[in-house]
């Protein structure tokens with residue numbers, strides 16, 4: 232089930248007809264993105280979808296989950312009552328391994344520390360037909376590229392860098408756990424039909440310039456918000472000259488500009504990569520439908536006519552870039568970087584250079600970087616900063632070791648970490664002395680460099696560059712070093728100029744691995760027990776939420792009237808709370824603790840209407856729950872924006888909040904609330920927000936006639952005996968109303984499975 236060639240054949244079998252139908256319906260040539268999206272619709276479209284506006288339902292082909300986000304996704308999936316996942320799915324244990332002293336020891340520590348999480352993920356995967364990649368097997372996106380991605384497919388993954396698979400011609404999109412759960416349970420998946428940016432690449436990379444520099448430049452052009460609700464489609468002769476893994480790097484970092492995803496057309500480089508990673512059958516099947524795995528010729532001849540925006544980059548003129556600090560869109564061509572460092576007074580002498588991660592740990596990346604390390608050893612150059620290497624998968628690590636690349640790095644003094652996220656996600660026990668200057672720099676080949684991302688320290692200035700440039704700069708330990716123009720003094724006092732990096736796209740002897748770290752699920756998982764200790768504080772099996780009582784909701788109390796911005800982070804904070812993401816009861820102790828109470832301007836301080844005392848939001852709600860009193864949350868504009876984490880919808884549901892009434896919702900959060908069986912309502916008249924008083928009790932009327940497009944009434948009974956009756960809107964369709972009635976979407980699926 233984890234790798235399903237029949238599924239790929241079925242996708243390709245339908246592709247020509249679906250593309251032809253979409254072209255007829257749209258009435259013009261199609262981009263690749265449109266071909267893939269229109270061929271994955273749940274229902275054939277009869278008119279073109281409006282880009283950036285229409286919400287559309289799709290059937291994804293695959294689901295991939297990383298270990299941190301998989302926990303709640305799979306706990307929810309268990310509620311669906313299905314014997315197996317509906318689409319091929321995998322779990323990857325990569326986020327929970329802390330980097331400290333090197334691969335072997337760090338992995339041993341992680342296996343002990345996270346045992347209950349790994350045991351749960353392994354057993355739940357085994358039971359439900361999910362491929363399980365053990366701790367140390369590799370980073371989700373590298374493994375997906377090597378094993379599962381295929382041109383023309385649609386993948387969703389519970390991680391924002393799922394987009395990496397666009398390097399192999401797939402529409403691959405990062406989602407929340409609730410979406411993954413739905414798709415595994417057989418429900419469609421909804422996406423706002425994206426706008427399209429065409430990126431035309433001409434010329435050819437040479438010398439120090441690499442695929443990484445393409446996306447570093449694009450990030451500088453579009454900035455961190457420029458890709459929001461957009462898909463970047465790369466094309467042109469330059470695109471065809473890039474290796475498949477290089478394309479993956481470019482798509483991976485598209486997440487940094489907020490893009491829904493990025494994609495390249497199917498070409499020879501992809502075919503070669505599929506063959507090189509032992510998937511000749513997929514390559515042959517893709518070759519047979521190759522014309523449908525690219526945008527139409529007319530589109531690329533006149534891109535301005537078909538894309539919402541077009542960018543052109545000549546790879547022959549592209550300079551290596553260094554981006555940062557603190558944001559990935561602060562893009563500096565290497566020739567301008569030295570001056571920027573000096574002018575801005577950034578810490579010039581950096582302490583660590585880190586290469587690898589899911590973004591840049593391909594064989595090509597490692598060979599190009601190793602060529603510099605080898606040259607350094609030959610010329611008696613020593614690294615002037617700590618050097619850290621993170622292979623992306625066991626396959627890449629094993630092959631790199633066999634071919635002497637890890638040896639080259641170790642000769643340069645490198646510490647090789649486990650095949651896992653490590654410092655890229657802040658899982659880095661960095662060894663800084665308290666006597667050292669707090670302000671410091673590091674340079675990485677990762678993708679994100681926001682403050683505290685890598686080591687939790689707001690003083691760390693993190694810069695991002697290609698692995699070969701990071702390797703070269705680590706020999707200097709100096710951000711002002713430009714290997715294209717400058718020399719380094721070696722141990723003999725001689726000035727040495729580095730040679731340009733040389734690499735191989737794929738290993739000449741082929742990829743090899745002894746134990747890839749994969750666990751195939753049981754064919755029949757019915758007898759497999761899912762391992763969750765009842766005393767665990769990190770994991771807790773879920774109970775189904777109760778169904779609606781069938782009557783209007785009366786006598787609810789106001790829990791909080793939120794003032795101003797309330798993102799999903801305000802509703803369910805991250806940081807230290809993340810360790811409870813598999814334990815709904817424990818993580819609910821962070822519910823709304825970041826939101827501002829409109830009545831006192833304070834966070835996490837609301838009036839308990841029973842005791843009349845102020846207390847934290849979770850405490851007050853828990854006391855209402857204990858007394859079986861429902862409550863409502865009132866919010867401002869764009870309530871629930873930000874990350875799509877489902878905990879922000881599950882926590883209020885779990886603690887007994889019955890409705891969220893706001894001026895407006897962020898769409899994903901609104902849908903998440905509906906899925907959990909909550910009432911998500913908006914004021915028909917936004918000024919009514921001001922009528923709500925701190926001691927109100929509330930009735931929600933009209934639920935027995937709850938229907939698509941209907942309005943409901945909400946009565947606010949004030950403490951002085953007066954009342955306000957306000958009209959509220961909702962956006963529930965008929966299915967979603969059934970979710971509300973049943974107490975949540977998963978209750979419906981379970982009833983269907985059992986029925």
Ligand code: SF4
Pocket residue numbers: 325370371372390392588589590651652655656677678
């Ligand atoms: S290596 Fe970094 S970017 Fe990649 S999946 Fe891990 S944390 Fe995310």
